[in-house]
Amino acid sequence: MWVVKLILRNITRHKLRTMLTILGLAAAVVAFGVIRTLIDSYYAGADVLPPDRLVTRNAVSIIFYVPLAYKEKIEKVPGVESVSYGNWFGGLYKNDPKNFFPNYTVGPGFIDLYREYIFEPEQREQFLKEKNSAIAGQRLANRFGWKVGDPIRLTGQIYPGEWDFVLRAIYKGREPGVDENSLMFRWDYFDDRLRQTTPEMAKNGVGWYVVKIADPQQAPVISTEIDALFKNSAAETLTETEKSFTLGFLAQMDAIIVGMRIISYLIIGVILLVLVNTMAMSARERISEYALLKTLGFGPSHLIGLILGESMAVAVFGGLLGILLMFPVIGAASQFLQNFFSGFEVNALTILLAMTFVLIVGITASLFPIYKAVRLPIIQGLRNVG
Amino acid sequence: MVPALVKLESVSKSYSRDSLIIPVLDNIILKVPKGEFLALMGPSGSGKTTLLNLIAGIDRPSAGDVIVGDIKINDLSESALAQWRSRYIGFVFQFYNLMPVLTAFENVELPLLLTKLSKKERHQHVESALSVVGLEDRMKHYPRQLSGGQEQRVAIARALVTDPTLILADEPTGDLDKISAEEVMVLLSRLNSEFEKTIIMVTHDPRAAEKAHTRKYLDKGELV
């Protein structure tokens, strides 16, 4: 008990120094948490994708078409339940690049394959009934204040002209991480207009197929079978799960993510240096006190308890404060970032990691002072007085 | 003849600094009987503190034996020595060496934390030790709230509280004004006469040495 009392008194001995150390630790923990959360949310979209959906695209590049005629052939592959398709549109809202969001046109049955999108049944009916209707995710609708029934005009960048839709449905994600930032509209509306206005752009092809399979275990086999169908044709295909397709797409940013990860670990190093410095300063000042305790007969275990306890206490205070501050900081950041990231939330692993690192830092920072105090010859420590 | 409590048998001590060997004590022979109040005197650098540290078991001789009671303390392991110190030795230092974050009461209680005494017993011991040094009314004060003389009296209470056989004091008045020094010396004399503590005190203050029964002089590492 007296050890605890002595630790607490020692901590409050240099109030400013202790406070600055704790604030430094807290700031570093917040920075660590924000970076980890950014990285997590970057991958969150891929994490929630179901394993029973495949994407078939042109083997050369996603920018090339896959013939519309492939649909029937893919449907006949054993284990395939249903097939739909999408095509990137890339229109701009109010013709302003700042308003960017993903928008694409989807074939019949597409939204049936996306069980993670939750619709009001009437809104869904309406979308299926009206050719010029569009659907948008909840976050996207919030971003621009759209309500069901609003007209929406996109300016085509690939497909020229102004494109007018009526928003007929707003979907919500079934769980955090499900994309709510996209706009989709009907393939028939898109295809008909191309044929009327710019027939040279209508190609009887789609951007990608979405293939729902019965058994996720069969994904590799079915993927191989689909691609085998179109081997040596004019448009060879590449099929993989939607999840690995998305991860591959995200991997374009890999260098940045790796950099962010490195920074998050450097921050741990900074925490360590801050605490190591504070503990070394304290230990140096207390040399004669350690010598006195040893003279009175206190052993290494007491010194270890005192020094380790102090280091851990400061580390844990800093860590807890950092974790407490992490929530409002990330909450505020997600207000700005929700247009780009879905599921920008602190996850349990980040907190666990932060706390683990904080404990490791607390132990590490005490090692050298403990070594010095335990090894210190008493007579040398006593000479340090005055 | 009173049996010797402390015996130094041909004790030598040298320090090595870099590759240089610095002899400090040379072939010291000393017997201190039980109940003695001995003043060790001598010029600065003559090895007084070194000699006291050897008797205290916080330093080890280069040659010879240090025997306290029946125990040859230079044979003890580091941890056995620590335990031995806590039971038999009370320390008083020139600069008091109080823990600045502990109150007078807590400083005096410190050595008792290593004993099996209950909290209540500890408190009784601390209170009586503080009343011996006349500081019952300063128990809750921190060292920085006390004068030098009061700090040294707290330190004496701390040396006394475990009821040690031997009290070792290194220049206990070295940092005090005349009046405080006088108070401290009266106190040490009382510990010797009233509480029958054997005391070895290092000093180069002749007025302090007067209070002792015996005076011995160290010069260039030899007792004269």
Ligand SMILES: Nc1ncnc2c1ncn2[C@@H]1O[C@H](COP(=O)(O)OP(=O)(O)O)[C@@H](O)[C@H]1O
């Ligand atoms: N740890 C040490 N290392 C090297 N030399 C030391 C050490 N301790 C004491 N000395 C030397 O031993 C001599 C005696 O020191 P000390 O016992 O402190 O003398 P006194 O207490 O009589 O002034 C001095 O010359 C001092 O420099």
Ligand SMILES: [Mg+2]
């Ligand atoms: Mg000295």
